[in-house]
Amino acid sequence: MVRQKPDSLVTRIFKSRYFPDNHILQASKGNDSSFIWTGIWEAKESLKGGFRWVLGDGKEIKIFKDPWLQGKVDYRVEDHHLNVIRNENVCCYFHPNSKFWDVHKVEHDFHNDDRKLILQTRIPQIEAKDRLAWTSSSKGTYTVKSGYLFWAAQHINNDNNVESQECWLKAGLSFDMQNVEYASSWLLDMFSTEDAEVLQKMAIVLSGIWFSRNRKVWEGKIITPAVAIDLSGKQVRDWQEANSRRHSDNDHSAASNVVSRVVWQPPPPGHFKLNVDAALHKGEGQFALGLILRNDAGVFVKGKNMKVAGEVSVMEAEARGVLEAIKWVEDSGIQCVIVESDSLLVVQALKSTETYQLEVGHILDEWKIKLKSRADLSVCHVKKQANRAAHLMAKVPCLLNCSNCFTSPPGLLVEILSAEFAV
Structure with a gap:
């Protein structure tokens, strides 16, 4: 609770006394500590290996001292460069007044492996603070049960x-x-x-x-x-x-x-349906997204696929897909759109009031902000059998960190689109 509820009275009391200038994982036991704090500190020492930082605004994470980099076993950047300030925050490697990496500075200060992973790390495009997440939970939230299992x-x-x-x-x-x-x-x-x-x-x-x-x-x-x-x-x-x-x-x-009745269904009259799916390339540090937009007659309007570099979970990849779909709709100026994903976890997370401490939480927050301003836009779950076209679109060849846009369906999709149109 001390970390997950930073504004609670208990947390503020402990912080003011035991770790006023840093966070709880860096807190020392101190002298003349209370019985309660001593217990918390000892438990923290046993469990701190299960926590890592999730990048927000980069103002709280120490780039060399804290575990934060996805793709590394220990989530830590390798400290090898003698001319780099050891106490720098991650935000020092952002472009000034922006939410994008300063590529030149990153390439200058880090070796190839860390440089690649840093530039692949997504910076949230909303106001978001850095936060500690528990790695042994799908939501990044610590529980006593998960702590014992760890x-x-x-x-x-x-x-x-x-x-x-x-x-x-x-x-x-x-x-x-x-x-x-x-x-x-x-x-x-x-x-x-x-x-x-x-x-x-x-x-x-x-x-x-x-x-x-x-x-x-x-x-x-x-x-x-x-x-x-x-x-x-x-x-x-x-x-x-x-x-x-x-x-x-x-x-x-x-x-x-x-x-056989589990098939794609056209949207209501006057609406569009945008199906999206993600395909992970395990061990390759990349994932692909497929998006297909069809009208109320089931006719293909346009499609898009993209391949993105990054070590992410299945849930994060699916969430990124839906976020890209929402952005695509906004950029296209299309009204009355139903976005369908076959990831039940992602759709349920969107409708849930629970906080996701991991990277997917920032993505869900971006969703919610965008959906609040678009009453004509909704996100729904659909069975995998009804999302096969988007799944195939994700498999269409694409260069890394690039995207393809289609005004007519690629050959790989013609058969499935024709079958679903006939239905």
């Missing part, structure tokens, strides 16, 4: 975690769980966004983990991840075969019809 990961050796990770890899799946605080919420989100093939693999893995742990706990037998996945996969296939015998051909036909 501490346990540092101090407890859990072989079961290694075995579980191997099970996921054996099934050809890999998820970034670093910022997942509640597995149940994450699993429900996956059910609403992933396709049937991925969900089946997830069911196989979860069943295999459960089976292997039961054998280990109750029978003392060790089953390798490969065997666990094979047995679980066989159970799923046996269930599918048994289940198929119980349904008639008519049942299968009805189920197919239900699935």
Whole structure:
């Protein structure tokens, strides 16, 4: 609470006494400390490795002393340049009176790896303060539960975690769980966004983990991840075969019809619909965005795709896509637009009153400011099956940090656009 609620009475009292000239992570224990502050300080020392800074106006972050740079394991800039002032704030590397990097100064003062990551870091285009975020939460907000999990990961050796990770890899799946605080919420989100093939693999893995742990706990037998996945996969296939015998051909036909109805729908008369999707290139430090604008008759009006450099989360990439869509609408002067994204997390975050401390929080704040001034503009969630055209647009070749604009659909999209227009 001391960091997440800086204006509270408790925070102001502690700050005035124990860290008046810096932030809590730099605070010392001090002499004659109260029992409460001593407890906070000791907990802070155990947990401070789980915090990092999120860039806002750059006035509070010390560029060499604080962890803030995305793409680095420890989030820290490498201090190697002897002629650079060690106590400079990040804002010293902005162009004067602007929210853009001074490229010449950055290139002069940093080596290639850090220089590249700094210039890829997005500076919020709104009034935003620097803030500390908790890296073990998808919202960047500290909770006691996430704090315990972080501490346990540092101090407890859990072989079961290694075995579980191997099970996921054996099934050809890999998820970034670093910022997942509640597995149940994450699993429900996956059910609403992933396709049937991925969900089946997830069911196989979860069943295999459960089976292997039961054998280990109750029978003392060790089953390798490969065997666990094979047995679980066989159970799923046996269930599918048994289940198929119980349904008639008519049942299968009805189920197919239900699935086929999940398609793109044109907007109401007099409106436009703008579909947007993001595609991450894992390990390449870049992501792509695809945008497609269609009218109320389902006719392609124009499209755009872009490739952006940066190490970002899936949620941040999807949020950046929607923000780019809103800006594109503003620049085009188009009225009455419905923006559709297949990221349920992003759309829910927009409508939520919760604060997101990570970079995505600044992006959501920009959304909200823009949407307040545009009553004719709305953002909605849509299933992946109804957003395939935007997904393909994101895959159209594009140079890094460039964009392509289309007044007619590229060849890759002709088939899907024709099928959706016919519907």
